[in-house]
Amino acid sequence: MDSTSQEEIELIQAHTHIWKYAFEYASSMSLKCVVELGIPDILHSHGKPMTLSTLADALSLPSGRVDPLNRLMRFMVHSGFFATQSLGENQEQQGYILTATSRLLVKVNSNTMASVVLFMVDPFLVSSLHTLSTWFQGSESTPFAAAHGTKVWNVLEQNPEFGKKFHDAMANDSCVLMSVILNEGKGVFNNLKSLVDVGGGTGTTAHAVVGAFPHLDCMVLDLPNVVADLQGTANVVFIGGDMFESIPRADAVLMKFILHDWSDKDCVRILKRCREAIPSREQGGKVIIIDAVIEEDKKKKQEAEDDSIITETQLLFDIMMMAFVDGKERTEKEWEKLFIDSGFTDYKITRVQGFRSFIEVYP
Numbered sequence: 001m002d003s004t005s006q007e008e009i010e011l012i013q014a015h016t017h018i019w020k021y022a023f024e025y026a027s028s029m030s031l032k033c034v035v036e037l038g039i040p041d042i043l044h045s046h047g048k049p050m051t052l053s054t055l056a057d058a059l060s061l062p063s064g065r066v067d068p069l070n071r072l073m074r075f076m077v078h079s080g081f082f083a084t085q086s087l088g089e090n091q092e093q094q095g096y097i098l099t100a101t102s103r104l105l106v107k108v109n110s111n112t113m114a115s116v117v118l119f120m121v122d123p124f125l126v127s128s129l130h131t132l133s134t135w136f137q138g139s140e141s142t143p144f145a146a147a148h149g150t151k152v153w154n155v156l157e158q159n160p161e162f163g164k165k166f167h168d169a170m171a172n173d174s175c176v177l178m179s180v181i182l183n184e185g186k187g188v189f190n191n192l193k194s195l196v197d198v199g200g201g202t203g204t205t206a207h208a209v210v211g212a213f214p215h216l217d218c219m220v221l222d223l224p225n226v227v228a229d230l231q232g233t234a235n236v237v238f239i240g241g242d243m244f245e246s247i248p249r250a251d252a253v254l255m256k257f258i259l260h261d262w263s264d265k266d267c268v269r270i271l272k273r274c275r276e277a278i279p280s281r282e283q284g285g286k287v288i289i290i291d292a293v294i295e296e297d298k299k300k301k302q303e304a305e306d307d308s309i310i311t312e313t314q315l316l317f318d319i320m321m322m323a324f325v326d327g328k329e330r331t332e333k334e335w336e337k338l339f340i341d342s343g344f345t346d347y348k349i350t351r352v353q354g355f356r357s358f359i360e361v362y363p
């Protein structure tokens, strides 16, 4: 038999690559399916390896769905969401167990990403991605606006169910992220007495920060409809307002996952409001941004597998920000230009675990 040429190997690799990407949405939908069925919750409460038939019983599945469940779980095990382990002394029989990833999908855990999955694969949101190519040739601000004739922010305000899903997802993200990066970025909050979390949503980030720095007084500024029914605590106060109009005065402004939602022009407007709200650098004034910094210089990057997942996640986020909100993920150069254009003099980036960094910006 003739040996396969290099050209043929490359051709078949490219062919497989295309199949994988054309089907990639099945990964998202399988993830959505296991969260909706509550499989991580069932494995969590079972507390030991769970066989296929016990899992099917717990899900009350008809017998015809046991083999499809087996195939769904095989894919999710392959993708690292679950693992298998032999059942006690019976080495032959395998049961499913949680992994670090699916432990983050258990809804009763305080650290959970279940709402993130359910919001990001919401059909209303996903459907706007089908207009990506027509949007490129049109004049709408975003593919979301091209598909639905309005901006995401309007839908979040007008559709309380969609709004709740979004704010639950943001709260999930903040809870998990802050539990890790606050420790790494301790120095960022040292010496501050007051902080305003701009676009702070339902306050999860603010509560995490004051939990770690109890001497700190924190205001959470968000749109009036978002904070209307929220109860503050002794050192977390909710304020309804518009960050484009004015920001309450504090030693520092915190913005987590905010500037990546907006165009450069809008970011400069927001950053100018931030600058008005804080004292001079000598008096401790600064803006603290938690967002991605895209690492373009491959030489600076470690060749670790982790690093490619981080970059891919950042680049996917960038497409999502383009599709939904006219925002973008930025390189260090792009961040620097924003800071100069809005009148700041200096900045410092602290890279922490995950795909986002702390950026301290000084007047």
Ligand SMILES: C[S@@+](CC[C@H](N)C(=O)[O-])C[C@H]1O[C@@H](n2cnc3c(N)ncnc32)[C@H](O)[C@@H]1O
Binding pocket: 153, 170, 171, 173, 174, 198, 199, 200, 201, 202, 205, 221, 222, 223, 226, 241, 242, 243, 244, 255, 256, 257, 258, 261
């Ligand atoms: C992507 S979410 C981030 C929420 C939160 N910082 C977090 O990371 O969990 C963006 C937030 O900005 C808020 N927002 C949008 N426009 C705003 C405005 N003009 N003034 C104040 N907040 C605004 C939204 O209501 C939402 O809570």
